[in-house]
Amino acid sequence: MKITSKNIESFNLFELNGRLNQEDLVELEDQIIEKMKYGSKYFLFDISKLSYLNSSGLRILIKTQKQLKLFDGYLVLVDPMPNVKDIMKLSELDDFLNLRYGLKEAIKEFI
Amino acid sequence: MVIIISCLKECIEMKIKKKFKYSFTDDINQIARLEAIVHSMGKEWSIDEKLQFSINLVLEELISNIIFYGFKNKNPQNIINIEATINSDNIVLIISDNAIEFNLLEHEAKVISGKNIEEQEVGGLGVHFIKNLTSYINYNRKSGYNYLTLSFIFKP
Numbered sequence: 001m002k003i004t005s006k007n008i009e010s011f012n013l014f015e016l017n018g019r020l021n022q023e024d025l026v027e028l029e030d031q032i033i034e035k036m037k038y039g040s041k042y043f044l045f046d047i048s049k050l051s052y053l054n055s056s057g058l059r060i061l062i063k064t065q066k067q068l069k070l071f072d073g074y075l076v077l078v079d080p081m082p083n084v085k086d087i088m089k090l091s092e093l094d095d096f097l098n099l100r101y102g103l104k105e106a107i108k109e110f111i
Numbered sequence: 112m113v114i115i116i117s118c119l120k121e122c123i124e125m126k127i128k129k130k131f132k133y134s135f136t137d138d139i140n141q142i143a144r145l146e147a148i149v150h151s152m153g154k155e156w157s158i159d160e161k162l163q164f165s166i167n168l169v170l171e172e173l174i175s176n177i178i179f180y181g182f183k184n185k186n187p188q189n190i191i192n193i194e195a196t197i198n199s200d201n202i203v204l205i206i207s208d209n210a211i212e213f214n215l216l217e218h219e220a221k222v223i224s225g226k227n228i229e230e231q232e233v234g235g236l237g238v239h240f241i242k243n244l245t246s247y248i249n250y251n252r253k254s255g256y257n258y259l260t261l262s263f264i265f266k267p
Binding site for chain 2: 019021022023052054055056058059082083086087090091
């Protein structure tokens with residue numbers, strides 16, 4: 001898995017590329033904590049190239065969303081691949097994790 | 112006569128279908144093998160990407176659960192076996208392990224959404240995936256082993 005991040009508008013944009021496997025979870029969580037430490041509270045996740053994630057990956061996203069909400073922040077997931085979208089719907093997390101389509105549209109909606 | 116010939120044909124076809132058998136120790140890093148394992152099953156049996164995703168996810172949730180919570184002590188004899196077979200309508204997986212007794216069917220797959228999401232139980236999501244992505248589940252405990260049989264509907 002390749003995880004990159006950059007700033008876009010007032011958001012911290014994470015791009016997740018590949019499979020989010022067990023061994024990538026710690027790295028993802030560390031990068032999120034690092035950004036939160038510096039006061040970031042609006043996170044966008046471009047998941048258009050995320051081909052796989054398990055329940056532990058989802059739990060990191062749930063935990064991050066809960067923490068961000070404590071500081072009036074939020075995370076938004078953008079452009080899931082069909083299989084990833086299906087398991088988010090199956091776990092009824094699509095609303096809670098702000099699943100959206102189109103990066104520009106998501107930025108416009110949440111800015 | 113037609114029925115007999117058709118049954119015979121199916122039996123022959125099933126016989127030539129390859130059976131997959133794998134073993135895992137109680138090392139969580141072994142989970143990384145699953146991608147290649149499911150990929151070879153997919154290639155051999157022409158399983159579409161969506162079903163491969165489901166099989167991979169279900170196996171990962173199960174095996175990681177056994178490794179994290181099932182083996183109480185590190186022991187070189189700790190083992191998880193997977194046997195995969197295919198018939199005309201289903202892919203059948205039998206997962207056997209010598210971890211502590213765990214009957215998945217007795218665990219509620221509760222998914223909590225919306226306002227009460229903080230109450231989501233640890234492990235609840237994994238069980239939810241296993242129960243919702245499979246078409247049949249059966250559990251047995253025999254001679255110190257858990258035997259879990261799962262099947263996935265397969266349309267070639």
